[in-house]
Amino acid sequence: MVQNKAFLYKAVPDGWPVPGKDLSVEDIGFDETAPPPPGGFTTKNLYATYDPSQRGRMRDPSIKSYTPAMTVGKPVVSVHVLGKVLKSDTPKIKEGAIVLIKGYYTEEYSAVPESALDRTAVIDPKPGVPLTAYLGALGMTGMTAYGSLHEIGQPKPGDVILVSAAAGAVGQTVGQIAVQEGLHVIGSVGDDRKLDFIINELGFTSGFNYKKENISDAVKRLAPDGIDIYYDNVGGELLDVALQNMKDFGRIVACGTISTYNNSGASGAYGVKNYSSVVRKRLRWQGFIVYDPNIIRWEKERDEKVARWIADGSFKSVDFFTHGIDHAVDGFLGMLKGENLGKSILKIADP
Amino acid sequence: MVQNKAFLYKAVPDGWPVPGKDLSVEDIGFDETAPPPPGGFTTKNLYATYDPSQRGRMRDPSIKSYTPAMTVGKPVVSVHVLGKVLKSDTPKIKEGAIVLIKGYYTEEYSAVPESALDRTAVIDPKPGVPLTAYLGALGMTGMTAYGSLHEIGQPKPGDVILVSAAAGAVGQTVGQIAVQEGLHVIGSVGDDRKLDFIINELGFTSGFNYKKENISDAVKRLAPDGIDIYYDNVGGELLDVALQNMKDFGRIVACGTISTYNNSGASGAYGVKNYSSVVRKRLRWQGFIVYDPNIIRWEKERDEKVARWIADGSFKSVDFFTHGIDHAVDGFLGMLKGENLGKSILKIADP
Numbered sequence: 001m002v003q004n005k006a007f008l009y010k011a012v013p014d015g016w017p018v019p020g021k022d023l024s025v026e027d028i029g030f031d032e033t034a035p036p037p038p039g040g041f042t043t044k045n046l047y048a049t050y051d052p053s054q055r056g057r058m059r060d061p062s063i064k065s066y067t068p069a070m071t072v073g074k075p076v077v078s079v080h081v082l083g084k085v086l087k088s089d090t091p092k093i094k095e096g097a098i099v100l101i102k103g104y105y106t107e108e109y110s111a112v113p114e115s116a117l118d119r120t121a122v123i124d125p126k127p128g129v130p131l132t133a134y135l136g137a138l139g140m141t142g143m144t145a146y147g148s149l150h151e152i153g154q155p156k157p158g159d160v161i162l163v164s165a166a167a168g169a170v171g172q173t174v175g176q177i178a179v180q181e182g183l184h185v186i187g188s189v190g191d192d193r194k195l196d197f198i199i200n201e202l203g204f205t206s207g208f209n210y211k212k213e214n215i216s217d218a219v220k221r222l223a224p225d226g227i228d229i230y231y232d233n234v235g236g237e238l239l240d241v242a243l244q245n246m247k248d249f250g251r252i253v254a255c256g257t258i259s260t261y262n263n264s265g266a267s268g269a270y271g272v273k274n275y276s277s278v279v280r281k282r283l284r285w286q287g288f289i290v291y292d293p294n295i296i297r298w299e300k301e302r303d304e305k306v307a308r309w310i311a312d313g314s315f316k317s318v319d320f321f322t323h324g325i326d327h328a329v330d331g332f333l334g335m336l337k338g339e340n341l342g343k344s345i346l347k348i349a350d351p
Numbered sequence: 352m353v354q355n356k357a358f359l360y361k362a363v364p365d366g367w368p369v370p371g372k373d374l375s376v377e378d379i380g381f382d383e384t385a386p387p388p389p390g391g392f393t394t395k396n397l398y399a400t401y402d403p404s405q406r407g408r409m410r411d412p413s414i415k416s417y418t419p420a421m422t423v424g425k426p427v428v429s430v431h432v433l434g435k436v437l438k439s440d441t442p443k444i445k446e447g448a449i450v451l452i453k454g455y456y457t458e459e460y461s462a463v464p465e466s467a468l469d470r471t472a473v474i475d476p477k478p479g480v481p482l483t484a485y486l487g488a489l490g491m492t493g494m495t496a497y498g499s500l501h502e503i504g505q506p507k508p509g510d511v512i513l514v515s516a517a518a519g520a521v522g523q524t525v526g527q528i529a530v531q532e533g534l535h536v537i538g539s540v541g542d543d544r545k546l547d548f549i550i551n552e553l554g555f556t557s558g559f560n561y562k563k564e565n566i567s568d569a570v571k572r573l574a575p576d577g578i579d580i581y582y583d584n585v586g587g588e589l590l591d592v593a594l595q596n597m598k599d600f601g602r603i604v605a606c607g608t609i610s611t612y613n614n615s616g617a618s619g620a621y622g623v624k625n626y627s628s629v630v631r632k633r634l635r636w637q638g639f640i641v642y643d644p645n646i647i648r649w650e651k652e653r654d655e656k657v658a659r660w661i662a663d664g665s666f667k668s669v670d671f672f673t674h675g676i677d678h679a680v681d682g683f684l685g686m687l688k689g690e691n692l693g694k695s696i697l698k699i700a701d702p
Contacts, residue, residue: 275623
């Protein structure tokens with residue numbers, strides 16, 4: 001038996017998750033002498049991703065949603081865990097391979113059952129593309145951004161796009177794709193460090209700090225002729241301002257409503273008032289999840305283009321690391337607070 | 352010079368239009384001895400339609416929208432005026448013809464300039480189809496209903512559709528089309544007379560009176576498995592309840608927000624809280640106007656099907672008349688209050 005620290009889900013949070021009570025890091029042990037599960041494999045894990053969607057899975061299981069509720073008492077489920085294979089009982093996965101497992105536990109060592117094989121991909125990084133890019137721009141984050149921007153946003157060169165949570169994982173991917181495709185890209189962020197980052201590091205056309213400037217003034221200043229595409233990660237007041245500033249036939253890509261995730265119910269939620277713009281301006285406002293067929297059908301094009309852009313240096317796959325599983329709770333809460341620049345990744349061990 | 356009473360737009364209403372101050376009926380005179388305008392024609396008008404969109408055009412002209420603001424001091428513009436041609440200076444329109452003019456003044460007699468010819472259609476009613484059907488189910492109201500239901504709503508037999516303002520002109524047309532196409536059709540109305548009407552006269556599956564029953568309870572009772580299509584004419588609380596009860600991949604057809612039309616600004620508007628359903632349930636929420644190419648492309652199919660349904664008695668083209676131009680203001684305000692069962696029509700003269 002060796003130490004196997006895990007990021008544990010201990011109770012359904014009521015609003016903001018409480019460290020120690022709802023979430024903790026504890027040793028759950030790992031028998032390194034045991035064989036792998038029949039048809040499965042074991043891993044030493046290197047990285048796990050943090051995603052806002054994890055908060056949505058920390059709920060009463062009786063509340064229906066598109067992803068199942070997490071199980072109290074088990075490790076937190078990460079969207080992606082990247083690990084090195086220790087032992088394998090399947091010819092599909094070789095010892096020493098680097099594997100990416102979708103929707104798996106956040107822990108130092110895993111015994112992965114055969115049932116998870118169809119959620120497991122062996123990674124063979126392209127030259128010039130870092131391993132962690134497969135957790136972000138070349139993973140589900142990038143698929144979310146690329147698929148929804150093209151399927152719902154229907155970008156054309158010259159279009160004005162407003163991206164909320166622009167320094168976040170999805171936001172910075174959407175923004176950089178839009179820059180590559182010749183759009184006028186405006187980002188909304190919550191601090192000046194992020195503002196500097198999206199403009200000077202990622203090449204956004206412009207941006208604003210919604211905590212420093214009146215949102216309505218900022219949008220009118222930066223998009224005086226209106227917005228063609230609003231990529232919404234947040235909901236709330238910015239969504240309302242965007243609705244008011246959309247051009248005719250504008251598209252709203254409904255990716256997330258992070259501003260509402262830690263409310264306990266609709267009663268505390270912000271009420272959107274400018275929804276009559278949907279009628280008056282003939283907007284199309286549409287939600288999706290990355291696994292929908294109309295989104296995932298963009299995967300091949302994403303794989304090719306984004307890997308090429310990363311390799312030629314024109315697209316940045318930015319990692320924001322939390323170092324060590326001992327800090328897993330802080331890293332998660334920091335991601336929910338929006339402290340991350342780029343993809344939030346828990347680094348569990350060196351590759 | 353003969354008497355020519357007109358329904359006049361006298362001032363921009365601040366909230367609810369005030370008779371006498373904002374709207375009135377006055378004689379503006381008509382020279383029956385004058386020749387028709389060069390290239391145009393003159394009419395004795397029989398009918399003019401009332402539409403909620405007219406209220407939106409009674410605004411400060413500096414406020415942009417998809418239809419121009421009406422001109423203070425001129426007659427109110429009706430979506431359709433149906434008249435009999437008195438004199439003509441164009442070979443395209445013969446004396447004695449029945450013509451339908453889009454977007455023209457509400458008055459007893461009109462001198463129609465050549466510039467309005469492309470908005471003028473000569474009507475040749477099909478057997479079994481009343482003249483006034485061309486103002487409703489076979490006019491712009493029906494085009495609005497048929498085009499948007501099919502283009503945005505994407506109805507399939509067995510789908511559950513909720514229609515708001517279900518006894519109104521668009522609502523009852525949408526509902527009857529949906530009944531014809533095998534949907535489960537639920538209507539929301541504001542009084543029991545309308546409830547009886549949509550179920551027993553129009554064949555809706557079910558319905559509720561939102562003034563008598565809690566909206567959320569009613570929707571859950573009548574659509575326990577959720578809604579595939581919400582046809583929204585009203586916005587406000589019902590929209591919020593619909594968002595909460597949509598099925599995955601549901602469609603919201605954003606036709607109107609009549610609940611907001613007499614607010615002076617967004618500050619008084621209802622705030623929609625359940626917009627995060629758009630993300631979670633992958634909804635598509637889309638606005639339109641009837642002249643959009645993707646809506647009007649359904650015209651031929653609408654003309655054929657709806658005329659056939661009316662002629663065979665399975666579809667009711669219901670007129671709600673205001674009799675005589677002297678009552679034009681009351682008829683308009685009654686339509687805004689939702690007093691009409693079916694298409695609101697001002698009858699100006701006998702055919």
